[in-house]
Amino acid sequence: MFKDSVPKYWRLRDVVYRLKYIYCRDCGKSSFPPRSKCPYCGSSNIDHRYSKGNGVVEEYTVMYQSEARYQDYQPIVFGVIRLDEGFRIVAPIVDVDPNSVEEGMRVEATLRRVRVDGSTGLIQYGIKFRPSRR
Amino acid sequence: MIQQPIVAGFGAVRIDRHFGMSSIDLAVESLKDLESRHTDIDLAPDTVIVSSMHPEIMQEQSGIAGVMADYLDLKGVRVYRVESGEASGLAAVNMAYTLIRSGLSRSTLVIGVEKVTEYPTSMITRAYSLIEDSDYKGFYGVTPAAEAALLAKIYMKRYGYSYQDLYKWPYLMHSTATTNPYAQLKFRLKDTSYEKSPIISDPLRLVDMFPYGDGAACIVVSDGSAVDKRDAVIAIAGVGASSDIVDPFVRSDPVFFDAVKNSFNQAVAMADVNRDQIKYIELHDSFTPYAYIAMESMGLVERGASVRSLSDDLTINGTYVNLSGGLKARGHPWGATGVYQVGEVFRALRGEEQYRSIDPIYAGLAQNMNGPGAQSYTTLLRRVD
Ligand SMILES: [Zn+2]
Numbered sequence: 212m213f214k215d216s217v218p219k220y221w222r223l224r225d226v227v228y229r230l231k232y233i234y235c236r237d238c239g240k241s242s243f244p245p246r247s248k249c250p251y252c253g254s255s256n257i258d259h260r261y262s263k264g265n266g267v268v269e270e271y272t273v274m275y276q277s278e279a280r281y282q283d284y285q286p287i288v289f290g291v292i293r294l295d296e297g298f299r300i301v302a303p304i305v306d307v308d309p310n311s312v313e314e315g316m317r318v319e320a321t322l323r324r325v326r327v328d329g330s331t332g333l334i335q336y337g338i339k340f341r342p343s344r345r
Numbered sequence: 346m347i348q349q350p351i352v353a354g355f356g357a358v359r360i361d362r363h364f365g366m367s368s369i370d371l372a373v374e375s376l377k378d379l380e381s382r383h384t385d386i387d388l389a390p391d392t393v394i395v396s397s398m399h400p401e402i403m404q405e406q407s408g409i410a411g412v413m414a415d416y417l418d419l420k421g422v423r424v425y426r427v428e429s430g431e432a433s434g435l436a437a438v439n440m441a442y443t444l445i446r447s448g449l450s451r452s453t454l455v456i457g458v459e460k461v462t463e464y465p466t467s468m469i470t471r472a473y474s475l476i477e478d479s480d481y482k483g484f485y486g487v488t489p490a491a492e493a494a495l496l497a498k499i500y501m502k503r504y505g506y507s508y509q510d511l512y513k514w515p516y517l518m519h520s521t522a523t524t525n526p527y528a529q530l531k532f533r534l535k536d537t538s539y540e541k542s543p544i545i546s547d548p549l550r551l552v553d554m555f556p557y558g559d560g561a562a563c564i565v566v567s568d569g570s571a572v573d574k575r576d577a578v579i580a581i582a583g584v585g586a587s588s589d590i591v592d593p594f595v596r597s598d599p600v601f602f603d604a605v606k607n608s609f610n611q612a613v614a615m616a617d618v619n620r621d622q623i624k625y626i627e628l629h630d631s632f633t634p635y636a637y638i639a640m641e642s643m644g645l646v647e648r649g650a651s652v653r654s655l656s657d658d659l660t661i662n663g664t665y666v667n668l669s670g671g672l673k674a675r676g677h678p679w680g681a682t683g684v685y686q687v688g689e690v691f692r693a694l695r696g697e698e699q700y701r702s703i704d705p706i707y708a709g710l711a712q713n714m715n716g717p718g719a720q721s722y723t724t725l726l727r728r729v730d
């Protein structure tokens with residue numbers, strides 16, 4: 212119980228490392244995480260695509276009380292990020308003073324350490340976002 | 346013949362950090378409370394439904410319904426466990442309604458139980474965070490509180506409220522819970538108490554979140570063969586259940602809960618009561634913004650108007666809400682909560698002590714959800730007289 216799994220994150224590699232999402236060819240909307248049908252219109256006529264990782268912060272919060280495995284990273288800034296491909300994701304924003312995050316800020320994806328499982332020694336990496344350097 | 350399900354009795358333990366009691370002990374105590382409140386009914390349940398969200402994690406117990414029935418000395422009964430996250434309690438009550446109405450059961454005991462405080466706080470938060478989509482949001486450590494904070498900011502900005510405006514909810518919940526014998530938090534807040542309350546996820550503070558506490562509550566739903574007739578007889582007149590896209594940020598509007606609206610409308614449409622006869626509501630306020638969004642989603646008030654429309658006597662457009670103190674102050678032992686909520690509505694309709702100061706109520710309902718409106722359940726009760 213409560214241990215990280217190697218097969219699980221191997222299975223999820225396209226999503227957690229490459230931001231795989233779905234694009235609906237019927238209604239034109241994108242969504243994340245990928246699923247077999249469009250959550251907006253129910254169509255199965257979907258493409259699996261990969262995001263370029265550029266987006267804008269729509270809303271954010273600074274979290275001070277995290278669950279057990281994330282306490283080394285506190286406080287964590289979580290943003291509701293709208294990717295340029297049109298879908299939203301809630302993910303950490305890093306390399307920034309929490310006080311200087313603002314709505315409308317451009318951000319880009321960066322591969323970072325997400326957590327370390329103390330009991331197995333497994334280190335999980337994933338996509339976080341940092342202020343855009345372009 | 347279609348049976349009219351009756352709530353024959355209710356019992357519970359005061360929600361608290363019960364370090365000395367297991368989930369089984371809590372369930373036994375709640376049943377003792379039921380038996381002492383309703384001395385003249387013969388329970389004789391043929392079915393036991395246990396609602397619990399995390400018995401595997403918090404109590405290292407699978408098949409909890411069977412173990413519990415055994416310790417309650419019930420043999421030869423049907424046992425089921427219902428799990429729908431933190432809405433497990435009302436999901437279980439809805440299942441009991443269905444069993445009675447179908448005629449399959451004549452008397453069903455619903456026990457909502459949760460042992461929440463078995464581990465340190467950060468572990469409890471981890472277990473609670475499993476209500477999020479684990480593979481994606483859970484991966485980043487997004488807690489339900491962080492999600493509620495994001496929704497609070499969207500709500501405040503859209504409708505022009507400040508944090509101080511929203512603080513009205515926890516302030517009033519603490520105030521009303523002081524008279525509830527089952528409430529975990531029985532102290533009042535001051536106008537400025539939030540200033541000293543630690544921020545959990547900006548702008549939400551500890552005062553904006555339910556307290557971690559253990560609890561068990563039970564009701565007997567019967568076909569009328571077992572019922573306490575000394576006071577008003579209370580029937581389940583309607584039930585509703587509805588689901589939505591789990592992630593609110595994927596929905597078209599994150600701060601209006603369609604599942605709450607739909608489950609509410611289903612229950613009202615099913616019941617033989619008029620909408621304006623529903624004068625009491627126990628709603629799911631795990632975090633401050635959810636109380637306001639739930640009131641708007643149930644249509645008690647137009648969108649964005651609940652904060653300014655809520656009166657200090659806890660009425661909104663003539664309907665009482667959460668006189669119990671709600672999840673915020675009565676407490677929220679996850680899978681047990683829906684059963685506590687039905688118990689509060691039951692006690693309000695019977696005009697029990699805590700509810701004597703308000704006019705007699707004919708019909709009332711409970712609303713219990715998982716996460717920010719990912720799934721929502723409604724149970725509508727009315728007096729039979
Ligand atoms: Zn579509």
